[in-house]
Amino acid sequence: MAATAEPALPELAAVPWRKRASRDSLRAWGRLWTVWTTLSVLPFAAAAVGLFLLEPLSFPVGIACLAHAWIIPELYAFRGVGVVRPKGPRHARYEPVAQGLLGDLLGHESRELQRRTGLALERGRLGVWLVGEAGALLLPPGGRRVSCFCVGTRERELPPSDRIAHLVLALRTDEEGFATVANKAFSGAAWRVRRRLAPGQRPALAAGRVQARQQRTTARPYLRATPRRQ
Numbered sequence: 001m002a003a004t005a006e007p008a009l010p011e012l013a014a015v016p017w018r019k020r021a022s023r024d025s026l027r028a029w030g031r032l033w034t035v036w037t038t039l040s041v042l043p044f045a046a047a048a049v050g051l052f053l054l055e056p057l058s059f060p061v062g063i064a065c066l067a068h069a070w071i072i073p074e075l076y077a078f079r080g081v082g083v084v085r086p087k088g089p090r091h092a093r094y095e096p097v098a099q100g101l102l103g104d105l106l107g108h109e110s111r112e113l114q115r116r117t118g119l120a121l122e123r124g125r126l127g128v129w130l131v132g133e134a135g136a137l138l139l140p141p142g143g144r145r146v147s148c149f150c151v152g153t154r155e156r157e158l159p160p161s162d163r164i165a166h167l168v169l170a171l172r173t174d175e176e177g178f179a180t181v182a183n184k185a186f187s188g189a190a191w192r193v194r195r196r197l198a199p200g201q202r203p204a205l206a207a208g209r210v211q212a213r214q215q216r217t218t219a220r221p222y223l224r225a226t227p228r229r230q
Helices: 010-014 023-054 055-084 095-105 108-117 159-174 177-183 190-196 198-218
Strands: 119-123 130-133 136-137 146-150 185-191
Touching: 010 136, 010 177, 023 055, 023 146, 023 185, 023 190, 055 136, 055 146, 055 185, 055 190, 095 108, 095 159, 108 119, 108 198, 119 159, 119 198, 130 159, 130 198, 146 190, 177 185, 185 198
Parallel strands: none
Antiparallel strands: 119 130, 130 136, 136 146, 146 185
16 A cells, blocks of 8 residues: 655745755754854954964954954844844734634644744744744754744735745645745854844744754653663
8 A cells, every 4th residue: 555645835846956855954054054154254263363463463453353253144144034024014904814813823822922923933843943924943953053944925915924824834734845945044053043033033032942952852862771780
């Protein structure tokens, strides 16, 4: 008897060249971002140290180099966090109805969190997702890193909560497909992403990190003491 195929997003047909996302591929992507950021920062840091060793009076130039080294990762994080910033028309007249429909999809805690922060918390196999109107943040088990994905609905004129509901349903249908279709915007430390989030959205990141830590604890195998041999 043939095994039943898992549901797949039809949008995958538009990106046939992309390898299907997995926990391993996302981990590798995060490491690539770390290497890229390090290579971008290292020349400025090395220049600052070298200038100071050659001529201590050049320390103002060295400080400027260090400032560049700090700003580059911050700009990357700012760009990544932009995927969950509110976008498009607000539709104040229809948003309450859309908010109610979205609330029916979410659990009680996620519903209240979404109303306060604008981000819907969804647990999946790849980690904990925070879904916004035109993108999502993924916290792998452990919650130390955040990956930013840019993805939206075709109907950009929908109320904000309707757009979030569409993305939540797509995520539940095919999580790996969702991560494959979405454009990768940034991957970095959770503390750096938090700095660039709007203050009203930071509670969602904090809640997501708690859930991600629980996922790591659950996935960690229990260790049993082996008896000593006499």
